[in-house]
Amino acid sequence: MGSKAQELLKAMRAEIETELTLFLKEQSQFLANIAEELGPPARSLSSFSLDGGKRLRPLFAFAAYIGAGGKSSPEVTRAIASLELLQACALIHDDLIDGSDTRRGKASIHRHFETLHQNQELAGFATRYGQGAAVLLGDLALVWSDQMLNSSGITTAQLLSVLPVHDEMRVELMAGQFLDIHEQTEKNTSVHRALKIARFKSGKYTVERPLHIGASLAITSLPDRSEINEIYSNYGLPLGEAFQMRDDLLGVFGDSNITGKPAGDDLRESKHTVLIATTFERVSEKQRVFLHENLGKTNLESATIDSIREIITTTGARSYVEDLIEELTDRALAALARASLEETGRALLLELAEIATKRSK
């Protein structure tokens, strides 16, 4: 048995999944009433949203809500569970943009529909059908997330309080995603730019904004929550960056059986992460040439992946990023320690910091 905070997070995760299951069932029925052809996309999107995921964003929002004095309720659970559907949109579109074949150990959405097209020997082009389905299912997930929030049953004051934060978060998410694809068009890596992307994609979207959403549900007056928002930024921004660095390490060194993504996926996609940018700052000329020759190759062999991993390790880039994660996490925890917060909320945030930065998937 875990600590009280661990038990509470576990219970909350189950409640989030119950609410998601209910919402997806209702909405799938709505689609089925329009046309039976909408059965497969509804089922795909439902199982994509339910089979896996750490539910980190709703849990951060929940912890922040409790930390700001909120009392848990099914309405608030529904409101924050909607963040999982936004995340489904981000992942489906991300996989499409990156051309990733797998997600959470299964076929990514565009590959799933491509295969479906091939197996059923449908007319037209399988690749195009897969891409089209992924664009539209991502859009549907985005619209559903909004609908789940709007129809959650939270009070009018809570809804009016959360909408502006939610909208700003989504704009920042799309901005971060655009910066990420734009970064891949740069010929050289830059630690500075990689850090900026980490800040928007993860610092803000994964941690800080979900915390602000939680705060906005507990304290509906913006002036009244400015102090706690600042605390949450001081905790959330460094923690979110640490979360992203952990992602970077898992994208290179992660166990594919646990991450559900192929080993070395970030290397095949030549992601300009902080880890890779740091490596480039430290390589010999020979190593630089080797990396430039191999990063981004879609058919990277496992021996080459091992050689790249060795370079990242021996240059010290790997331990540099590990140290950075620790430093950023310490900064987040220090902000938490000195903050005036409801004690259960603080315990939840402490536990979540552990989960976000020490995870293996």
Added chain:
Amino acid sequence: MGSKAQELLKAMRAEIETELTLFLKEQSQFLANIAEELGPPARSLSSFSLDGGKRLRPLFAFAAYIGAGGKSSPEVTRAIASLELLQACALIHDDLIDGSDTRRGKASIHRHFETLHQNQELAGFATRYGQGAAVLLGDLALVWSDQMLNSSGITTAQLLSVLPVHDEMRVELMAGQFLDIHEQTEKNTSVHRALKIARFKSGKYTVERPLHIGASLAITSLPDRSEINEIYSNYGLPLGEAFQMRDDLLGVFGDSNITGKPAGDDLRESKHTVLIATTFERVSEKQRVFLHENLGKTNLESATIDSIREIITTTGARSYVEDLIEELTDRALAALARASLEETGRALLLELAEIATKRSK
């Protein structure tokens, strides 16, 4: 000088564009503050939303609002103008899914960013960059549309009234889009299925739902507006289908200088429209073989396009669809004539029926 209704629509179109311009300027500044790299996407999305478009959906919402007794205000204008940004999302993603090169006489968004990548000799793949940018700009347009609605300044009662209708409309839009791409995987056309798609893509999304949105802003109690909603459905559904049939005809016979899309675009994409499905019901075996050989060819020559057009005309499919447009429009106008509506609103809806079904672009 036009009629009073024409003048009012013209003035409203200008106000919608003013509000869109203001919103896009503010939001582009927000992005520029995040990173200068966000300048090009912000500019592209702004000019895409501002350069062209008939503003039909906001105008339908406006007419319905006035028809239901609403008084015009900048807040309501902002709320309904947001529909143009939703439409920007639909068009950007639609062009990406269909692989269309042009929109409103200019490069489609994915082609624009592909060209930008080539011209600036960026790293990575131009096609992939173009596709990624189009996915994300469509997402951003969707989020912006929501933000523009949420921050429009309409009353809380209006916002609570409009959100459920708005959410349902967006789900129906994505459902219609999915049915559309799914239809292209069918080996044969079907008038029945083509009509169903026309109902969701246009009957509901382009006309009926914008009307319900207008009604929900004028009468915030759902039971109180059930009668006017029914009137708007009786007018909006047939009119929306007629709108889509006009689109089908323009997609084959339209003047590319006016439509801003290449001549015969629907033939190159082998769209299963009501027009094409009707043609297939009436062709000889020889014509059927000819159509199957040529529809969907991306490099269709203009002589072949002319031959296909001739088949569509001589089989009588073209005049059948023209008759259907007239019949559907008559049904819409009859519903309008017998309805109890505020007179200016009725005049606006009359005028809009003309614009939606007799247009040349």
